[in-house]
Amino acid sequence: MIHTEGLTKTFHRKKEVVEAVKGIDVDVREGELVAFLGPNGAGKSTTLRMLTSLLEPTSGRAEVAGFDIRTQPAEVRSRIGYIGQGNGGGFSYRVADELHNQGRFYGLPASEYQRRAADLLAALELDGLGKRTVQSLSGGQRRRLDVALGLMNHPPLLFLDEPTTGLDPHSRANLWEHIGVLRERYGMTIVLTTHYLDEADSMAERVVVIDHGTIVADAPPAALKRDHADDVVTLVVAGTPGSPAQVPDDVTRVRAALAPVVGEVGGGAGEPGRGGSDGPGDRLHATVGAGGDVTVTLSTTHGADRLPEAIESLRVAGLSVRSAGLKQASLDDVFLNLTGRSLREEAA
Structure with a gap:
């Protein structure tokens, strides 16, 4: 589903050169749920933005859902869902209108995007809120709306960038329950970044640890804890x-x-x-x-x-x-032993 070779991204800030990503080689198989762990500035979000064709790599190559991110970005975008760190819905817009507009962006006929919007609102426990404005929703409801927006095109591959940041424990658990149900329903592959170690440990089949723009470990959570802590x-x-x-x-x-x-x-x-x-x-x-x-x-x-x-x-x-x-042993022990830093402290 994802294949990268030597993926890099360099930014120029005045006279300073920042190597955000220094050569990522990673493969994600169809149906996997893979978590990227790393401190702020490690290169996680930059990597996701390249894989979703939002940023062009400085060098290297990547295929996502069978298409090259450089030469076929439109094909990539039509086959993925992306949920960024900020809320995707416009605050003054109504919930149903935002979902319908998302369907229009993907070229869906009116009958289809209306049906999908209703299905997603029901699946994510947002039914009855279609006429509410986004700004009137709670934090957990807004995040579930973001998930709905990311799923309007029924993507085979879903990217989640810090999907539960800022949510209380109940809302976090509720959101993951819904994501799990929808993953089974649509057979999605999921790639996420998170600072919450319990999410990576309990939800992901594989954890990729990134530090200073490079992958320092890639294995199932149990194997990482066995080998590095x-x-x-x-x-x-x-x-x-x-x-x-x-x-x-x-x-x-x-x-x-x-x-x-x-x-x-x-x-x-x-x-x-x-x-x-x-x-x-x-x-x-x-x-x-x-x-x-x-x-x-x-x-x-x-x-x-x-x-x-x-x-x-x-x-x-x-x-x-x-x-x-x-x-x-915990994943934080793993990260501490691999990088000399605690991911919990970085998150705090």
Whole structure:
């Protein structure tokens, strides 16, 4: 559905040259939902604007829905829907009129664009609002109208640029529910940019991470978290009552008890494990608190498996676990490890 080779975009601002996109090679298959993640200025929106033929690339090539974005922009535009970051409806215009005008732009006969407008208003829970002005709608209703405008031509490919920015959590969930239903109905391919990591994690089959105008990772969310971030298991193990001289022995006992779970692990934070078929990348760190308890943190790609195994190994060794916790890897951890920045902080 999308194929790009060496796509670049350079802007000239006075004497400054800004390389917004530095060579994007990406393929999107028919029916996929692909999310582009990256901080502000990473090149996400510029890439989408090139793929939708709104910006001409500086170099490289791209085919969208089977047509070249440089030489066949009209063919590309007739086969896509594009929902930008701003609201698409004119504030003083009526909702139904905006949809009808969109249908006219695509050359649809009156009977067809009226039918499609009515269907989309019903599907997006906007029925009864056709005579209202756009400015009288709530934020969530305006965004759903934007989706309706983007779907008037029944596009096989839909671009969503930050579709839920500014919406409250309920409106965000509601919008995604509608998009999911419409995606199934029309069999659409969807490409989106978002700052909301939960959207990318739960909705996208693939996540493309862009930083400084280049793709730094491209994989399903689960694979990205497995390859570029760790789960963290935290255990608090009861220490031996008595003299502080016992403390080194407690740490040694805890580490020995956990060795079968994580393999032979190093003595400090960040030291890679070297043994065990399942845990060559596991890292264990043990410290003693003021009360004598041993706090263990285990960084691993298998946190959900390691936690019960670790508790059982400590129990068999005669050690008592006071508390246990698991922090699973997130896409923000992935982005932080890949770029040195937190996407949540960038969004804020």
